[in-house]
Amino acid sequence: MRVTSDTKRETRERILAAARRLFVARGFEATTIRELAAEARIAAGTLFNYFDSKEALAVALVEEALDAGRADFRAKLRGGEELSEELFLHVVTGLRRLEAYRGLVGTVLETALSPFAHSGISQRGADLRLAHLEVVEELIAKAGATAAPSVGPVTLHLYWTLYLGVMAFWSGDESPQQEDTLGVLDESLRVFALALANPAPPTSGPATRS
C-alpha cells in the first residue's frame, strides 16, 4: 500500500500529539520512544521514519510553538511601541506558547540550539534561529534604532546569545509564575536596545569614556 502524503502528514501530526501529551504528563526524560509510538498507534520503527530521535521531536514541538507565538506577536503588535517593547513582546509571545513545554526547553537548548549540536537536529535549530532573527532584524530596521548602516551579524549574534540566556533562565526559573524571567527579559532587552542606540566607539588604543 502506498503511503500518501496526506497519510504521512496525519501520522506526523499523531506523533506530535502523542509527544505533546506524554512530554507534558511525564516529562521528557521519563518518556521512551516505545511509549510515544504506542501512544501514536504506530510501530517504534515507523516513528524513526518521521523523527530520528526523541530530541528531534522536542525540537519540532518547540519550533511549532514558536511559530504560533510569532503569529500571536504579529496579531498583537499595535505599532508605536518602542523597540525594547516590541522585542519583549516577540519573546514573550513565544514563551507563552512554550509554557507547557518549559521542561523541554533545556534539552532543546542543549541539542538543537547549541553550537555543538549534531547536524540532523541542528539544521532544525538553524531554521528556528533564522525564523526568530528575521523578525528581530525587521524590528531593528523598522525602529531605525541603530546608528550602524545595517544590522550586522555581530549584532544579531549578540541578540541571539541574550535570547538563549533568557530562555535558559526561564527554563529553570523557580520564582512564582516565573515572574523573575519577566524582569530579566525586560532588563536584557532594554540594555540591548540602549546598546544599539549608542554603539561603542572604535576600539583603537586604550578604552576611554567620554
Next chain:
Amino acid sequence: MEARIADLIASLPEELEEPTSAQAELARILADLASRPVPTGRVHRAWSLGTLSAKIAAGWMVTHVRGAFAGEEERTRRTNEQRLRAALAILGSMGYMRGAVMKVGQILANYPDLVPEQLTNTLAMLHFEAPPMHYALLGEHVRHELGAEPEELFESFEREAFAAASLGQVHRARTRDGDELAVKIQYPGIGRTIESDFKNLSILAAPMRLGPDGDNFAAQIAYVRDMLLLEVDYESEARFLERAREALSELEDVVVPRVFRDLSTRRILSMERLEGLHLTEWLATNPPQSERDRIGTLLNRATGRLFFSERLCWGDPHPGNVMVLEDGRLGLLDFGSCRSFDGHEWGLITLGVDGYREGGAKLREAMSVGCDLSAEQAADPERMKFLMAYAAWYWEPMAVGDEAFDFSDPDYIQRGMQLFGETSSRRYTRSHPVNLYNARFLYGVRVLCHLMKARVHAGTITHEELERAGI
C-alpha cells in the same frame, strides 16, 4: 604623635566626589536614574547597598575627623555638604532599588528640614516619577496574576500609566459595569526584592549595634521591615482600605476608595478612581484659608477616627496620598503601610493618653514604659528631660483647649524636627517600635497641615475622638 595623626588624616579618603554645585549633581543623578533598571540578584543589590553605605560612612568619618581640627563655622559647612552628598548618594541608589529605598525617599521627603529644600522637592516629585513598565511587560504580568490580559478583563484599560507607585505604577481602567478604576500594578518580582533588600539592610545595620541601644535598634529595623513587607502585599492593603472605608463611612466628607476584589491579587489592586487634585496640586490653586482649615480639620478628624476608634494607624501620610475631590470631599489614598495595633501596643498608647491627661509622674511613667527604658535609663535626668520635651511637642496642638491650632507656624515643625534629630545624635533611639508608626503618622499629618497652613481645632477633635472610642 603629631605626625601619626597627620598620617591618619591623610590616609582617609578624600571628599567623596569633586565638589560640584548641588543642582548639577542632582541633575546628573536624576539623568542616571532614568536609565537604571531594577536589579534582580541579591548579590548585585548587596553590592550596591554595601558600596553606598560604605561611601556614606567614609564621608561622615572624614567630616568627623577633619571637623575635630576645624573651626566651628567650617565644621558646620562641612557637615552640611556631607549631608547633602550623603542624601544625593541615597537618592542615586533609590531609583536603582526602586522598591524599598524609594519608599524611604518618600518618608524623607515628608520631613522638610532633614535634607536641603531643593532635594526635598525632588524627592517629593519622585512619588510620581518612577521609570515605567511598558505595556507588553504589564500585560504579561497581569495575565499571570489575573488569568487574562487587561483588554479581556476590563471594558477599557489605558496603556500608559497615569501615576507611578513606589512599587509599580497605576493605570486608569473601566469595568464592564462602567466603574472607573485606578489599577495599581506591582513590578514583577519587586516583593521578593524587598525581602532580599532587608536581609541586606540588617547586615549593614550590624555595626550600629555597638551603640548602647543597639538591640532595640535592631528590633526597630525589624519592625520597619515588617511594615514594608506589608506594603508589598496588596491583599493586605485591600483589607485595610475596606476597614478604613467602613470606619469612615459616617464622615460624609471623607472618601476611601472602594476595592474591586475580583480584579485584585497580592500584586494588583483595583480601586475606585477618585477624581480631584492631589494636595500639592490643590495648594497650587491657592485655596482660601477657610478651605485650608476645612481640609486640615477633615484630615485630623478622619485620621483621628481611624487611630482611636479603629486602632489603625494610617502609615504613609504624604501629599501624594491626600486628594481634594471635585465635590470638595477629602480623599485618602494608599493604605499599604497601615498598622493595626495589637493589645500590647494599644496598652502603650492608652498609657500615653493617661500620661497626657494626668501629667507629672504619670507622664514620666508612660514615656519610660513606652520607650522601653531600663530603670537606670529612666533615672537618667538628661534622657527624661528630652523625652518630656518630646511629649510636650506631641501634645502641643491638643493642649490649646478649644482654640484652633495654627499649623502654619514653621517654628512648631522645626522644633519637632530638632527633637527627632537629637534622638539620634544623643543615641536615644531606644523606643518601642510602635512609636515609629506613631511618630511617622503624627509627624506626617502635622507636616501636611503645615503645608496647608491650616488652623485646626486639634484639641477638640482629639477629645471628641477619645470620648467616642471610650478612652
